[in-house]
Amino acid sequence: MGSLVQSVDWLAIAPPTITAVVALVVLVADLFLPEGRKPLLGLITLAGLVLAGLSLLPLLDGDRSTFCLTTSGTPACSYTADHFTLVIQFLVLGGALLTALLSVSDLVDFKLPSGEYWFLLLSSAAGAALLPASRDLATLVVALEVASLPAFALVGMRRDDRKSSEAALKFFLSSVTATAVMLLGVSFVYAATGSLHLTQVAGGLPGDGTRLGVLAQTGVALTLVGFAFKTAAVPFHFWVPDTYVGAPLPVAAYLSVVGKAVGFTGLILVTVVAFPSYADVWGPALAVLAALTMTAGNVAALRQRADRAHSAVRLLAWSSVGQAGYLLVPIAAAGYDGDPAHAVGSTVAYALMYAAVNLGAFAVAGLVARTSPAHRLADYRGLYARRPLAALALGFFLLCLAGLPPGIIGLFAKVTVFSAAVDAGLGWLAAVMAVNVVIALYYYLQWTALLFRPAEEKAAAPAATAGEEPGEAPAEAPARVPLPLAAAMALAAALGIVLSGAPQLVLRFASGALL
């Protein structure tokens, strides 16, 4: 019998560790930096995230794991840096990096406390980076909470804004309820199987009709509920629009991408790795959930009126619910497929595409919000005349989300999801998704068309909201775009264009087994 002390592979755990350490550095540095030099904190954050991203490079073989059990016969590790982990960590760190770029100018504009902000963002990113690597239920829950708790505070950052604190409270309460339910589920699963390690859980789950069968089934169901909340699946989606509207825009962007990635990763891990023998239970359940989620999100997005305040953010929020539905489809298909690891690759590929273009769309929204803070869709009218590059970029991002050329990557990401569904024999789900894609096309296209409408009619439109500059003449030269914001937009656009030319870069995850 070997030693009880588990060895630690520091290189393998570097990505989340670096992020967490930088978070602490920022928090401490905030105490000692004079007010004028606070922007330095942003630089530290960006550098830390880049460093964490670079630390993925030595792991590319994807064969490391650590915190392994030394006593039991079957190998079981709590932390595994396989290809799945690396891809998701890349997504999370990249998403956090883009969010950080978006945040720089907002921090100045809204006088947000920068030390706390960066600390919270990095902590949440550290949790999100830990989550895909965790291979036992305890680590999974801890990582999930590390990712979520700072997010509540981030949502409530705008302390002078009543909406912001309300959004934070709403988010907090519903999230905590979900966590409690999930913990109950995890404890049931533990009681039924006697292990927390996912692979051992998979082996130890009792079959139907046995004494512990009901307990295990309840545990599985309750655990899934918690992750369904994180992914904003129906019926746990009501917090999304209010939270996105109340949160600072970069935080909404962060939640829409990294928050979702966290939920999906957890869902994939518990379904495919931990509960494969219950595929006949969660497969159909997730399929129904996917259909409901995409329909609810898209129908609600369709109903956004262009002239209402916050309609742009609300539309993005609802559309992210719809996109969550598409992301669920391959996971549901994994329940029917003989080769589940293969199907979830489609989700990963889609999530990568979605992360790049959705953050890009939020970046342009952040830019537009600088001149018209009401976040109305109507503010985007004639954007092409004012800022041609930003309008072209947003048009491209929206068409990627819609899945229409020239957004080729969006189209093929949808195709992989469709083919996962058709492959698994889920024809009805593919048909529901097809209808949803058309609904989504309608509102994405409407927004895109708005960008290129002539701007002069804007003057005639009643200036309904307060806070809008009355004399915004089209001839007036637009204010300079802050460099970080421009960098975020350019980065997202470049990613989208490169991927459109070479979709294989992300779609290969859909063909190779990741887990």
Add this chain to the structure above:
Amino acid sequence: MSHTVMQYLLAATLVLPLLGAVAALLPAPPGLKGRDPEQAVLRHGVTVTGAVLALTIALAAGFDHDRPARMQGTTDISWIPALGIRIHLGVDGVSLPLLVLTALLTFLCALYSYFKMPAGPSPKAFVALILVLESGTLASFAVLDLMLFFLAFEMVLIPMYFLIARWGGDGRERAAWRFILYTLLGSVVMLLGLLLVGIKGGTFDMVALATDNGSKLSRTTQLIAVLAIGVGLAVKAPMWPLHSWLPDAHTAAPTVGSVLLAGVLLKMGTYGFVRIVLPIAPEGAHTFAPYLAAFAVVGIIYGSLVCLSLARTGAKGDLKRLVAYSSVGHMGFVLLGIATMTPTGVNGALFANIAHGLITGLLFFLVGAVKDRYGTSDLDALSGATGAALYGKAPRLGGLLAFGAVASLGLPGLAGFWGEMLAMFGSFRPAEGLSRPAFLTFMALAGFGTLLTAAYMLIVVRRVCMGGDGEGRPAPAPELADVRTYEFAAWTPLVVLTVLAGLWPAALLGLTDPAVSQLLRGGN
């Protein structure tokens, strides 16, 4: 010509318009600035489309006319191995005429716009959109991979949407929305069908799938696939009753938009039937063929009847709308030819495709010219109580309009005749296993449709071209500008080709026939 040269020619044909579209958005380089930026970009459009036309003509010249059934100039490189999508390009006798037609019509449209830019925002975006549209259309005729076909099919939507919505006439926003939503709804369904074929058949490669000739697809799969793919293609074609987006789109679109929509975009639907549905899922196609034929014949009769009612005095019929509905009828003949599943019928369908592109393209140009001169295309407002007397006021324009109308009604000796005759001939003896009585009925109805077509076309000619003050005196002196030089330049090729295709149909049929027989036999 060597294989490599053909390869590069074909690839350049597809890529050049895209590069041109990007270049159109950039500021003009020094030396090409022209009189002003607008003129420079319009000239750029003419240059690029002209170069593309030259490329396709070179392609046609280098095409091995002795073996039109063989794919030529093929490129086959892996693009997205994850999905098994390959960049597989090639032309055969079916696609070559469509490629040349597309390049020709786009060039003529660019030329026409150079002199007569439709009212709307800057020509920069206009030229870029036309070029993207051209690239998408050309690609859909040249690709041999199901997913690439879908990509090309979708690629034309955004440009066409903006062409209608930005440069169109009354009711353009609504018309553009209808156009894009109908087509999208159809194409998403089509995507599911294509995926089904690809997954069950094991490849997205059209040539490989055609060679299998459906042997790897079960009957149920074929039925579902044909239904799904057929709906997408039928919306585009358009087949009655999925046609209702077409009249609005045509009426609202600017002249060049209508020309391209009718001339080449509709052909993507019928081409898809011939290239994908017939060879890849023959059993499914066989089952649905009678229904397709029935819908096609209803389309023929329906289109003609609507045209007749639009042409009546006092009906406030719009000429553009009338030509659009006549398209529904003509495309009905194409679909009927395809539904017979015989070489005769399919050849007729392909011939009618090209003829319709030439003639309806010409008609939309002419109607656009009439609308520009009168400020309206309302038939009642045009003709008044006595007829518009175009023969008297603008004899050349009147003559051309009469020529277009006569060609459209299928006068022997002009392009419109052969396709429709062959389509009907095909349904006289449909493929084995198809109900002969049903197809004989369809043939009779289609024949009746040609009569109706003749009737409304002649009414239009009488009301627009003829007329006078009703007392035997000659029509009032010309007060309208007659055909201008640039209009002649844009229209003459269409007139010449219409006559040429009518007098020498073998040139086209010799290309399509071997390729069609091969497709119907299962690609070998």
